[in-house]
Amino acid sequence: MQKLVAYLGPEGTFTESAAIKHSPDAKLKPYPSISSVVSAITDGEAEEGIVPIENSLQGSVNDTLDLLIQHPKTFIRGELVLPVEHCLLVKRGSKCEDIRVIYSHPQALAQCRNYLEANFFGVVTVASLSTAAAADQVKNSKEIDAAIGTTRAASLYGLEILEKRIQDNQYNVTRFAVIGPSDHEPTGRDKTSLCFSFEDDRPGLLYGVMKQFADLEINLGKIESRPTGKSLGQYIFLVDLDGHRAGPAVARAIEYLDKETSWFRVFGSYPRYE
Amino acid sequence: MQKLVAYLGPEGTFTESAAIKHSPDAKLKPYPSISSVVSAITDGEAEEGIVPIENSLQGSVNDTLDLLIQHPKTFIRGELVLPVEHCLLVKRGSKCEDIRVIYSHPQALAQCRNYLEANFFGVVTVASLSTAAAADQVKNSKEIDAAIGTTRAASLYGLEILEKRIQDNQYNVTRFAVIGPSDHEPTGRDKTSLCFSFEDDRPGLLYGVMKQFADLEINLGKIESRPTGKSLGQYIFLVDLDGHRAGPAVARAIEYLDKETSWFRVFGSYPRYE
Numbered sequence: 181m182q183k184l185v186a187y188l189g190p191e192g193t194f195t196e197s198a199a200i201k202h203s204p205d206a207k208l209k210p211y212p213s214i215s216s217v218v219s220a221i222t223d224g225e226a227e228e229g230i231v232p233i234e235n236s237l238q239g240s241v242n243d244t245l246d247l248l249i250q251h252p253k254t255f256i257r258g259e260l261v262l263p264v265e266h267c268l269l270v271k272r273g274s275k276c277e278d279i280r281v282i283y284s285h286p287q288a289l290a291q292c293r294n295y296l297e298a299n300f301f302g303v304v305t306v307a308s309l310s311t312a313a314a315a316d317q318v319k320n321s322k323e324i325d326a327a328i329g330t331t332r333a334a335s336l337y338g339l340e341i342l343e344k345r346i347q348d349n350q351y352n353v354t355r356f357a358v359i360g361p362s363d364h365e366p367t368g369r370d371k372t373s374l375c376f377s378f379e380d381d382r383p384g385l386l387y388g389v390m391k392q393f394a395d396l397e398i399n400l401g402k403i404e405s406r407p408t409g410k411s412l413g414q415y416i417f418l419v420d421l422d423g424h425r426a427g428p429a430v431a432r433a434i435e436y437l438d439k440e441t442s443w444f445r446v447f448g449s450y451p452r453y454e
Numbered sequence: 455m456q457k458l459v460a461y462l463g464p465e466g467t468f469t470e471s472a473a474i475k476h477s478p479d480a481k482l483k484p485y486p487s488i489s490s491v492v493s494a495i496t497d498g499e500a501e502e503g504i505v506p507i508e509n510s511l512q513g514s515v516n517d518t519l520d521l522l523i524q525h526p527k528t529f530i531r532g533e534l535v536l537p538v539e540h541c542l543l544v545k546r547g548s549k550c551e552d553i554r555v556i557y558s559h560p561q562a563l564a565q566c567r568n569y570l571e572a573n574f575f576g577v578v579t580v581a582s583l584s585t586a587a588a589a590d591q592v593k594n595s596k597e598i599d600a601a602i603g604t605t606r607a608a609s610l611y612g613l614e615i616l617e618k619r620i621q622d623n624q625y626n627v628t629r630f631a632v633i634g635p636s637d638h639e640p641t642g643r644d645k646t647s648l649c650f651s652f653e654d655d656r657p658g659l660l661y662g663v664m665k666q667f668a669d670l671e672i673n674l675g676k677i678e679s680r681p682t683g684k685s686l687g688q689y690i691f692l693v694d695l696d697g698h699r700a701g702p703a704v705a706r707a708i709e710y711l712d713k714e715t716s717w718f719r720v721f722g723s724y725p726r727y728e
Contacts, residue, residue: 236683238681387667406513
Protein backbone atom coordinates (compact mmCIF):
# COMPACT_ATOMS: atom_id res chain seq x y z
CA MET A 181 0.00 0.00 0.00
CA GLN A 182 1.20 3.52 -0.72
CA LYS A 183 2.54 5.36 2.33
CA LEU A 184 0.35 8.24 3.55
CA VAL A 185 2.16 11.40 4.65
CA ALA A 186 0.15 14.10 6.45
CA TYR A 187 1.33 17.71 6.20
CA LEU A 188 0.28 21.15 7.36
CA GLY A 189 -1.67 22.36 4.35
CA PRO A 190 -3.08 23.68 2.20
CA GLU A 191 -1.44 22.63 -1.05
CA GLY A 192 1.03 25.14 -2.40
CA THR A 193 2.64 26.07 0.94
CA PHE A 194 6.26 25.53 1.97
CA THR A 195 5.27 22.58 4.12
CA GLU A 196 3.83 20.86 1.05
CA SER A 197 7.14 21.49 -0.75
CA ALA A 198 8.93 19.85 2.21
CA ALA A 199 6.54 16.88 2.07
CA ILE A 200 7.13 16.45 -1.68
CA LYS A 201 10.89 16.59 -1.16
CA HIS A 202 10.75 14.11 1.73
CA SER A 203 8.37 11.61 0.13
CA PRO A 204 8.09 12.14 -3.63
CA ASP A 205 6.34 8.77 -4.08
CA ALA A 206 3.98 8.82 -1.10
CA LYS A 207 0.37 9.89 -1.04
CA LEU A 208 0.42 13.38 0.51
CA LYS A 209 -2.57 14.70 2.41
CA PRO A 210 -2.97 18.28 3.67
CA TYR A 211 -4.34 18.91 7.19
CA PRO A 212 -5.68 22.25 8.46
CA SER A 213 -3.47 22.60 11.57
CA ILE A 214 -0.30 21.29 13.19
CA SER A 215 -2.39 19.57 15.86
CA SER A 216 -4.45 17.74 13.22
CA VAL A 217 -1.21 16.45 11.63
CA VAL A 218 -0.18 15.13 15.08
CA SER A 219 -3.64 13.52 15.49
CA ALA A 220 -3.29 11.84 12.08
CA ILE A 221 -0.16 10.14 13.50
CA THR A 222 -1.60 9.21 16.90
CA ASP A 223 -4.81 7.88 15.26
CA GLY A 224 -2.76 5.76 12.86
CA GLU A 225 -4.32 7.52 9.87
CA ALA A 226 -0.95 8.58 8.45
CA GLU A 227 2.47 6.94 8.72
CA GLU A 228 4.42 10.18 8.75
CA GLY A 229 3.67 13.85 9.18
CA ILE A 230 5.53 17.00 8.11
CA VAL A 231 5.34 20.13 10.25
CA PRO A 232 7.48 23.29 10.46
CA ILE A 233 9.58 23.38 13.63
CA GLU A 234 11.96 26.36 13.26
CA ASN A 235 12.58 29.35 11.00
CA SER A 236 15.92 31.14 10.78
CA LEU A 237 14.24 34.55 11.23
CA GLN A 238 11.21 33.86 13.44
CA GLY A 239 12.66 31.16 15.70
CA SER A 240 10.88 28.06 16.91
CA VAL A 241 7.35 27.14 15.95
CA ASN A 242 5.95 26.97 19.48
CA ASP A 243 2.81 25.09 18.44
CA THR A 244 4.94 22.21 17.19
CA LEU A 245 7.15 22.16 20.31
CA ASP A 246 4.14 22.24 22.66
CA LEU A 247 2.39 19.42 20.75
CA LEU A 248 5.53 17.24 20.85
CA ILE A 249 5.74 17.85 24.62
CA GLN A 250 2.10 16.83 25.05
CA HIS A 251 2.08 13.72 22.82
CA PRO A 252 4.38 11.02 24.22
CA LYS A 253 3.62 8.68 21.31
CA THR A 254 4.66 11.08 18.57
CA PHE A 255 8.34 11.01 17.64
CA ILE A 256 10.65 13.01 15.40
CA ARG A 257 12.05 10.64 12.77
CA GLY A 258 13.61 13.08 10.36
CA GLU A 259 14.22 16.70 9.44
CA LEU A 260 14.44 18.83 6.29
CA VAL A 261 15.71 22.36 5.82
CA LEU A 262 14.20 24.35 2.95
CA PRO A 263 14.93 27.89 1.78
CA VAL A 264 11.91 30.18 2.02
CA GLU A 265 11.64 31.86 -1.37
CA HIS A 266 8.75 34.22 -1.82
CA CYS A 267 7.46 35.06 -5.29
CA LEU A 268 5.08 37.74 -6.51
CA LEU A 269 2.18 35.95 -8.21
CA VAL A 270 -0.38 37.54 -10.53
CA LYS A 271 -3.04 36.48 -13.02
CA ARG A 272 -1.53 36.03 -16.48
CA GLY A 273 -0.99 39.35 -18.21
CA SER A 274 -1.27 41.55 -15.12
CA LYS A 275 1.24 44.37 -15.01
CA CYS A 276 3.18 45.54 -11.96
CA GLU A 277 1.82 49.09 -12.18
CA ASP A 278 -1.83 47.95 -12.17
CA ILE A 279 -1.62 45.97 -8.91
CA ARG A 280 -3.95 47.44 -6.31
CA VAL A 281 -3.92 44.85 -3.51
CA ILE A 282 -1.29 42.30 -2.40
CA TYR A 283 -2.44 39.27 -0.40
CA SER A 284 -0.37 36.92 1.73
CA HIS A 285 0.15 35.33 5.12
CA PRO A 286 1.19 38.05 7.63
CA GLN A 287 4.61 36.42 8.06
CA ALA A 288 5.27 36.47 4.29
CA LEU A 289 4.15 40.12 4.07
CA ALA A 290 6.52 40.95 6.95
CA GLN A 291 9.40 39.07 5.31
CA CYS A 292 8.99 41.11 2.09
CA ARG A 293 8.36 44.48 3.77
CA ASN A 294 11.35 46.34 2.24
CA TYR A 295 10.59 44.95 -1.21
CA LEU A 296 6.96 46.04 -0.93
CA GLU A 297 7.90 49.51 0.30
CA ALA A 298 10.42 49.98 -2.51
CA ASN A 299 8.23 48.63 -5.31
CA PHE A 300 4.62 48.92 -4.15
CA PHE A 301 4.56 51.94 -1.91
CA GLY A 302 0.96 52.78 -1.07
CA VAL A 303 -0.43 49.47 -2.39
CA VAL A 304 -2.79 47.86 0.14
CA THR A 305 -1.56 44.62 1.74
CA VAL A 306 -4.18 42.19 3.04
CA ALA A 307 -3.54 39.27 5.41
CA SER A 308 -4.55 35.75 4.29
CA LEU A 309 -4.65 32.49 6.22
CA SER A 310 -1.77 31.04 4.17
CA THR A 311 0.32 31.92 1.12
CA ALA A 312 -1.76 29.36 -0.80
CA ALA A 313 -5.03 31.01 0.28
CA ALA A 314 -3.59 34.31 -1.02
CA ALA A 315 -2.91 32.73 -4.42
CA ASP A 316 -6.46 31.37 -4.46
CA GLN A 317 -7.83 34.85 -3.69
CA VAL A 318 -5.90 36.36 -6.60
CA LYS A 319 -7.07 33.59 -8.94
CA ASN A 320 -10.72 34.30 -8.05
CA SER A 321 -10.51 38.08 -7.84
CA LYS A 322 -11.96 40.29 -10.57
CA GLU A 323 -9.47 43.05 -9.81
CA ILE A 324 -5.80 43.16 -10.76
CA ASP A 325 -4.00 42.13 -7.61
CA ALA A 326 -1.11 39.96 -6.48
CA ALA A 327 -0.19 37.30 -3.94
CA ILE A 328 3.10 36.49 -2.26
CA GLY A 329 3.55 32.74 -2.45
CA THR A 330 5.56 29.77 -3.70
CA THR A 331 6.40 28.79 -7.27
CA ARG A 332 4.29 25.69 -6.58
CA ALA A 333 1.27 27.88 -5.73
CA ALA A 334 1.76 29.64 -9.08
CA SER A 335 1.38 26.37 -10.98
CA LEU A 336 -1.44 25.07 -8.72
CA TYR A 337 -3.53 28.22 -9.12
CA GLY A 338 -2.57 28.99 -12.70
CA LEU A 339 -0.80 32.24 -11.81
CA GLU A 340 2.19 33.91 -13.37
CA ILE A 341 5.41 34.59 -11.42
CA LEU A 342 6.15 38.28 -11.85
CA GLU A 343 9.25 38.20 -9.63
CA LYS A 344 11.17 35.55 -7.67
CA ARG A 345 13.07 35.77 -4.34
CA ILE A 346 11.41 38.96 -3.17
CA GLN A 347 12.12 38.28 0.54
CA ASP A 348 14.24 40.96 2.25
CA ASN A 349 16.61 38.60 4.02
CA GLN A 350 18.04 36.12 1.53
CA TYR A 351 19.06 33.80 4.36
CA ASN A 352 15.58 32.64 5.26
CA VAL A 353 15.25 28.91 5.79
CA THR A 354 12.69 26.78 7.60
CA ARG A 355 13.41 23.48 9.30
CA PHE A 356 10.64 20.88 9.10
CA ALA A 357 10.26 17.86 11.37
CA VAL A 358 9.18 14.50 10.03
CA ILE A 359 7.05 12.97 12.79
CA GLY A 360 5.77 9.43 13.19
CA PRO A 361 4.87 6.69 15.70
CA SER A 362 8.58 5.84 16.12
CA ASP A 363 11.92 7.51 15.51
CA HIS A 364 14.72 6.54 13.08
CA GLU A 365 17.30 3.75 13.34
CA PRO A 366 20.96 4.86 13.63
CA THR A 367 22.65 6.05 10.42
CA GLY A 368 25.98 7.27 11.82
CA ARG A 369 25.16 10.94 11.27
CA ASP A 370 22.32 11.41 13.73
CA LYS A 371 20.98 13.91 16.18
CA THR A 372 18.64 13.49 19.12
CA SER A 373 15.95 15.90 20.29
CA LEU A 374 14.76 15.69 23.87
CA CYS A 375 13.27 17.77 26.66
CA PHE A 376 13.31 17.80 30.45
CA SER A 377 12.16 19.82 33.44
CA PHE A 378 12.78 20.11 37.16
CA GLU A 379 10.27 20.16 40.01
CA ASP A 380 12.03 22.95 41.87
CA ASP A 381 14.12 25.84 40.59
CA ARG A 382 17.17 25.03 42.70
CA PRO A 383 20.23 26.79 41.20
CA GLY A 384 22.57 24.61 39.23
CA LEU A 385 20.08 21.95 38.08
CA LEU A 386 20.24 23.02 34.44
CA TYR A 387 23.98 23.51 34.82
CA GLY A 388 24.27 19.92 36.08
CA VAL A 389 22.68 18.63 32.88
CA MET A 390 24.91 20.83 30.72
CA LYS A 391 27.96 19.58 32.61
CA GLN A 392 26.89 16.00 32.00
CA PHE A 393 26.60 16.67 28.25
CA ALA A 394 30.02 18.36 28.27
CA ASP A 395 31.66 15.53 30.28
CA LEU A 396 30.27 13.03 27.76
CA GLU A 397 31.60 15.25 24.93
CA ILE A 398 28.14 15.57 23.46
CA ASN A 399 27.72 18.63 21.27
CA LEU A 400 24.62 20.67 22.04
CA GLY A 401 23.09 22.07 18.84
CA LYS A 402 20.28 24.00 20.42
CA ILE A 403 18.68 24.89 23.72
CA GLU A 404 15.21 26.31 24.00
CA SER A 405 12.73 26.71 26.82
CA ARG A 406 8.95 26.55 26.99
CA PRO A 407 6.74 27.38 29.96
CA THR A 408 5.39 24.42 31.96
CA GLY A 409 2.11 26.27 32.41
CA LYS A 410 2.44 25.78 36.17
CA SER A 411 4.51 28.69 37.39
CA LEU A 412 6.30 31.60 35.71
CA GLY A 413 9.77 30.44 36.75
CA GLN A 414 9.31 26.81 35.66
CA TYR A 415 10.43 25.76 32.21
CA ILE A 416 10.67 22.73 30.02
CA PHE A 417 14.09 22.76 28.36
CA LEU A 418 14.33 21.41 24.82
CA VAL A 419 17.73 20.45 23.44
CA ASP A 420 19.13 19.02 20.23
CA LEU A 421 22.25 16.87 20.69
CA ASP A 422 24.68 15.25 18.26
CA GLY A 423 24.41 11.46 18.23
CA HIS A 424 21.81 8.70 18.35
CA ARG A 425 20.05 7.61 21.56
CA ALA A 426 21.29 4.07 20.83
CA GLY A 427 24.91 5.30 20.93
CA PRO A 428 26.85 5.03 24.24
CA ALA A 429 27.25 8.77 24.99
CA VAL A 430 23.65 9.83 24.39
CA ALA A 431 22.40 6.69 26.15
CA ARG A 432 24.40 7.65 29.25
CA ALA A 433 23.11 11.22 29.08
CA ILE A 434 19.54 9.85 28.97
CA GLU A 435 20.25 7.68 32.03
CA TYR A 436 21.41 10.83 33.80
CA LEU A 437 18.24 12.73 32.81
CA ASP A 438 16.13 9.84 34.07
CA LYS A 439 17.80 10.12 37.50
CA GLU A 440 18.31 13.87 37.85
CA THR A 441 15.29 15.53 36.26
CA SER A 442 11.70 15.36 37.44
CA TRP A 443 10.44 14.69 33.91
CA PHE A 444 12.03 14.08 30.55
CA ARG A 445 11.06 12.85 27.13
CA VAL A 446 13.10 11.84 24.10
CA PHE A 447 11.41 13.20 20.97
CA GLY A 448 13.59 10.92 18.90
CA SER A 449 16.89 10.27 17.11
CA TYR A 450 17.08 10.87 13.38
CA PRO A 451 19.56 11.60 10.60
CA ARG A 452 20.83 15.17 10.46
CA TYR A 453 19.71 17.01 7.30
CA GLU A 454 22.68 17.72 5.08
CA MET B 455 6.65 67.90 35.36
CA GLN B 456 4.53 64.76 35.52
CA LYS B 457 6.35 61.61 34.39
CA LEU B 458 5.15 60.15 31.06
CA VAL B 459 4.82 56.37 30.88
CA ALA B 460 4.22 54.77 27.48
CA TYR B 461 2.43 51.41 27.35
CA LEU B 462 1.19 48.92 24.79
CA GLY B 463 -2.41 50.02 24.37
CA PRO B 464 -5.23 50.48 23.92
CA GLU B 465 -6.77 51.47 27.26
CA GLY B 466 -8.46 48.64 29.09
CA THR B 467 -5.86 45.95 28.33
CA PHE B 468 -3.72 44.08 30.85
CA THR B 469 -0.70 46.19 29.93
CA GLU B 470 -2.62 49.32 30.94
CA SER B 471 -3.43 47.64 34.28
CA ALA B 472 0.30 46.96 34.72
CA ALA B 473 1.11 50.61 33.87
CA ILE B 474 -1.45 51.88 36.43
CA LYS B 475 -0.02 49.55 39.08
CA HIS B 476 3.56 50.59 38.31
CA SER B 477 2.95 54.35 38.09
CA PRO B 478 -0.40 55.34 39.61
CA ASP B 479 0.55 59.04 39.57
CA ALA B 480 2.20 59.28 36.15
CA LYS B 481 0.63 60.38 32.90
CA LEU B 482 -0.01 57.13 30.97
CA LYS B 483 -0.07 57.10 27.20
CA PRO B 484 -1.13 54.11 25.06
CA TYR B 485 0.92 53.20 21.96
CA PRO B 486 -0.26 50.92 19.14
CA SER B 487 2.63 48.43 19.18
CA ILE B 488 5.54 47.21 21.28
CA SER B 489 7.98 48.79 18.81
CA SER B 490 6.26 52.18 19.15
CA VAL B 491 6.66 51.97 22.96
CA VAL B 492 10.39 51.31 22.42
CA SER B 493 10.56 54.28 20.01
CA ALA B 494 8.88 56.50 22.60
CA ILE B 495 11.82 55.68 24.92
CA THR B 496 14.60 56.06 22.33
CA ASP B 497 13.08 59.36 21.08
CA GLY B 498 12.92 60.69 24.64
CA GLU B 499 9.16 61.14 24.35
CA ALA B 500 8.44 58.98 27.41
CA GLU B 501 10.54 58.32 30.51
CA GLU B 502 9.38 54.76 30.97
CA GLY B 503 7.54 52.16 28.94
CA ILE B 504 5.53 49.06 29.92
CA VAL B 505 5.49 46.03 27.63
CA PRO B 506 4.57 42.36 28.17
CA ILE B 507 7.64 40.11 28.17
CA GLU B 508 6.45 36.64 29.26
CA ASN B 509 3.24 34.74 29.93
CA SER B 510 3.07 31.62 32.10
CA LEU B 511 1.11 29.73 29.42
CA GLN B 512 2.34 31.16 26.11
CA GLY B 513 5.99 31.74 26.98
CA SER B 514 8.11 34.70 25.96
CA VAL B 515 6.80 37.63 23.97
CA ASN B 516 9.27 37.36 21.09
CA ASP B 517 8.54 40.85 19.77
CA THR B 518 9.73 42.35 23.05
CA LEU B 519 12.86 40.17 23.19
CA ASP B 520 13.80 40.97 19.58
CA LEU B 521 13.30 44.72 20.11
CA LEU B 522 15.48 44.68 23.27
CA ILE B 523 18.19 42.85 21.31
CA GLN B 524 18.02 45.46 18.53
CA HIS B 525 17.92 48.62 20.68
CA PRO B 526 21.16 49.02 22.68
CA LYS B 527 19.90 52.19 24.35
CA THR B 528 16.74 50.68 25.81
CA PHE B 529 17.12 49.05 29.21
CA ILE B 530 14.94 47.00 31.52
CA ARG B 531 14.55 48.94 34.78
CA GLY B 532 11.77 47.00 36.44
CA GLU B 533 9.27 44.18 36.21
CA LEU B 534 5.72 43.45 37.29
CA VAL B 535 3.80 40.17 37.38
CA LEU B 536 0.02 40.38 37.03
CA PRO B 537 -2.59 37.64 37.01
CA VAL B 538 -4.52 37.39 33.75
CA GLU B 539 -8.18 37.33 34.73
CA HIS B 540 -10.64 37.20 31.89
CA CYS B 541 -14.23 38.40 32.36
CA LEU B 542 -17.31 37.98 30.21
CA LEU B 543 -18.55 41.49 29.38
CA VAL B 544 -21.97 42.38 28.00
CA LYS B 545 -24.17 45.44 27.52
CA ARG B 546 -26.22 46.12 30.64
CA GLY B 547 -29.22 43.84 30.87
CA SER B 548 -28.00 41.24 28.32
CA LYS B 549 -28.71 37.66 29.34
CA CYS B 550 -26.37 34.70 28.92
CA GLU B 551 -28.83 32.75 26.77
CA ASP B 552 -29.27 35.59 24.27
CA ILE B 553 -25.57 35.96 23.41
CA ARG B 554 -24.97 35.21 19.73
CA VAL B 555 -21.34 36.29 19.19
CA ILE B 556 -18.32 36.49 21.54
CA TYR B 557 -15.45 38.80 20.61
CA SER B 558 -11.91 38.82 21.94
CA HIS B 559 -8.22 38.68 21.16
CA PRO B 560 -7.38 35.18 19.79
CA GLN B 561 -5.16 34.48 22.82
CA ALA B 562 -8.00 35.33 25.25
CA LEU B 563 -10.44 33.14 23.28
CA ALA B 564 -7.91 30.29 23.40
CA GLN B 565 -7.37 30.75 27.15
CA CYS B 566 -11.14 30.43 27.80
CA ARG B 567 -11.80 27.59 25.32
CA ASN B 568 -13.12 25.07 27.88
CA TYR B 569 -15.35 27.67 29.50
CA LEU B 570 -16.76 28.68 26.12
CA GLU B 571 -17.37 25.07 25.09
CA ALA B 572 -19.12 24.28 28.37
CA ASN B 573 -21.25 27.42 28.49
CA PHE B 574 -21.55 28.74 24.96
CA PHE B 575 -21.38 25.68 22.75
CA GLY B 576 -22.23 26.70 19.19
CA VAL B 577 -21.91 30.45 19.85
CA VAL B 578 -19.71 32.13 17.22
CA THR B 579 -16.36 33.46 18.44
CA VAL B 580 -14.79 36.33 16.51
CA ALA B 581 -11.16 37.49 16.78
CA SER B 582 -10.47 41.13 17.69
CA LEU B 583 -7.22 43.08 17.70
CA SER B 584 -7.25 43.36 21.53
CA THR B 585 -9.53 42.56 24.46
CA ALA B 586 -10.29 46.30 24.65
CA ALA B 587 -11.25 46.40 20.95
CA ALA B 588 -13.62 43.50 21.67
CA ALA B 589 -15.29 45.48 24.48
CA ASP B 590 -15.62 48.45 22.13
CA GLN B 591 -17.25 46.23 19.50
CA VAL B 592 -19.83 44.96 22.02
CA LYS B 593 -20.54 48.51 23.19
CA ASN B 594 -21.26 49.62 19.60
CA SER B 595 -23.06 46.49 18.41
CA LYS B 596 -26.81 46.45 17.92
CA GLU B 597 -26.96 42.70 18.60
CA ILE B 598 -26.73 40.98 21.97
CA ASP B 599 -23.16 39.79 22.13
CA ALA B 600 -20.26 39.56 24.56
CA ALA B 601 -16.56 40.31 24.87
CA ILE B 602 -13.84 38.62 26.88
CA GLY B 603 -11.85 41.36 28.58
CA THR B 604 -10.67 43.00 31.79
CA THR B 605 -12.74 44.50 34.62
CA ARG B 606 -11.16 47.81 33.62
CA ALA B 607 -12.53 47.46 30.07
CA ALA B 608 -16.00 46.93 31.58
CA SER B 609 -15.85 50.29 33.33
CA LEU B 610 -14.18 52.05 30.37
CA TYR B 611 -16.78 50.85 27.87
CA GLY B 612 -19.78 50.91 30.23
CA LEU B 613 -20.29 47.15 30.08
CA GLU B 614 -21.55 44.76 32.70
CA ILE B 615 -19.43 41.87 34.03
CA LEU B 616 -21.53 38.73 33.61
CA GLU B 617 -18.82 36.42 34.98
CA LYS B 618 -15.28 36.81 36.36
CA ARG B 619 -12.21 34.52 36.09
CA ILE B 620 -13.47 32.54 33.14
CA GLN B 621 -9.96 31.47 32.02
CA ASP B 622 -9.44 27.70 31.93
CA ASN B 623 -6.08 27.67 33.69
CA GLN B 624 -6.31 29.64 36.91
CA TYR B 625 -2.52 29.98 37.01
CA ASN B 626 -2.22 32.45 34.17
CA VAL B 627 0.12 35.35 34.87
CA THR B 628 1.95 37.78 32.62
CA ARG B 629 5.28 39.40 33.39
CA PHE B 630 5.72 42.96 32.17
CA ALA B 631 9.02 44.78 31.70
CA VAL B 632 9.46 48.42 32.64
CA ILE B 633 11.84 49.82 30.04
CA GLY B 634 13.70 53.13 29.99
CA PRO B 635 16.89 54.91 28.88
CA SER B 636 18.77 53.44 31.88
CA ASP B 637 18.36 50.54 34.30
CA HIS B 638 17.78 50.59 38.08
CA GLU B 639 20.25 51.28 40.91
CA PRO B 640 20.94 48.35 43.29
CA THR B 641 18.27 47.57 45.89
CA GLY B 642 19.68 44.36 47.40
CA ARG B 643 17.00 42.14 45.83
CA ASP B 644 17.88 42.49 42.16
CA LYS B 645 18.07 40.47 39.01
CA THR B 646 19.95 41.09 35.78
CA SER B 647 18.79 40.28 32.25
CA LEU B 648 21.39 39.90 29.54
CA CYS B 649 22.03 38.18 26.23
CA PHE B 650 25.03 36.88 24.30
CA SER B 651 25.97 34.95 21.18
CA PHE B 652 28.93 33.16 19.64
CA GLU B 653 30.42 33.52 16.18
CA ASP B 654 30.91 29.79 15.71
CA ASP B 655 28.93 26.86 17.06
CA ARG B 656 31.93 25.13 18.65
CA PRO B 657 30.66 22.63 21.25
CA GLY B 658 30.97 23.71 24.84
CA LEU B 659 30.78 27.49 24.34
CA LEU B 660 27.39 27.78 26.00
CA TYR B 661 28.51 25.25 28.59
CA GLY B 662 31.53 27.47 29.37
CA VAL B 663 29.23 30.39 30.17
CA MET B 664 26.97 28.20 32.33
CA LYS B 665 30.03 26.88 34.19
CA GLN B 666 31.18 30.44 34.84
CA PHE B 667 27.77 31.33 36.33
CA ALA B 668 27.85 28.16 38.47
CA ASP B 669 31.46 28.82 39.65
CA LEU B 670 30.42 32.33 40.70
CA GLU B 671 27.38 30.82 42.47
CA ILE B 672 25.03 32.92 40.38
CA ASN B 673 21.52 31.51 40.15
CA LEU B 674 20.12 31.35 36.65
CA GLY B 675 16.40 32.14 36.61
CA LYS B 676 15.77 31.64 32.93
CA ILE B 677 17.44 30.71 29.67
CA GLU B 678 15.89 31.39 26.31
CA SER B 679 17.18 31.49 22.76
CA ARG B 680 16.30 33.60 19.74
CA PRO B 681 17.57 33.15 16.19
CA THR B 682 20.35 35.50 15.08
CA GLY B 683 18.75 35.69 11.62
CA LYS B 684 22.10 34.67 10.11
CA SER B 685 22.10 30.89 10.16
CA LEU B 686 19.73 28.23 11.48
CA GLY B 687 22.18 26.92 14.08
CA GLN B 688 23.15 30.34 15.47
CA TYR B 689 21.31 31.68 18.48
CA ILE B 690 21.28 34.62 20.80
CA PHE B 691 20.92 33.30 24.35
CA LEU B 692 18.93 35.39 26.81
CA VAL B 693 19.34 34.75 30.53
CA ASP B 694 17.99 36.17 33.77
CA LEU B 695 20.41 36.02 36.72
CA ASP B 696 20.08 36.75 40.40
CA GLY B 697 22.03 39.86 41.47
CA HIS B 698 22.85 43.36 40.25
CA ARG B 699 25.45 44.09 37.57
CA ALA B 700 27.14 46.40 40.10
CA GLY B 701 27.63 43.47 42.51
CA PRO B 702 30.95 41.54 42.42
CA ALA B 703 29.64 38.19 41.12
CA VAL B 704 27.55 39.50 38.23
CA ALA B 705 30.27 42.04 37.38
CA ARG B 706 32.78 39.17 37.03
CA ALA B 707 30.34 37.16 34.92
CA ILE B 708 29.95 40.18 32.62
CA GLU B 709 33.75 40.46 32.29
CA TYR B 710 33.79 36.82 31.26
CA LEU B 711 31.05 37.38 28.65
CA ASP B 712 33.00 40.35 27.29
CA LYS B 713 36.04 38.09 26.74
CA GLU B 714 34.45 34.78 25.74
CA THR B 715 31.42 35.64 23.62
CA SER B 716 31.40 37.31 20.22
CA TRP B 717 28.62 39.69 21.26
CA PHE B 718 26.75 40.42 24.45
CA ARG B 719 24.44 43.03 25.86
CA VAL B 720 23.16 43.71 29.38
CA PHE B 721 19.46 44.59 29.20
CA GLY B 722 19.69 45.89 32.76
CA SER B 723 19.57 45.20 36.48
CA TYR B 724 16.36 45.87 38.36
CA PRO B 725 14.50 44.88 41.53
CA ARG B 726 12.83 41.47 41.41
CA TYR B 727 9.03 41.68 41.54
CA GLU B 728 7.75 40.29 44.84
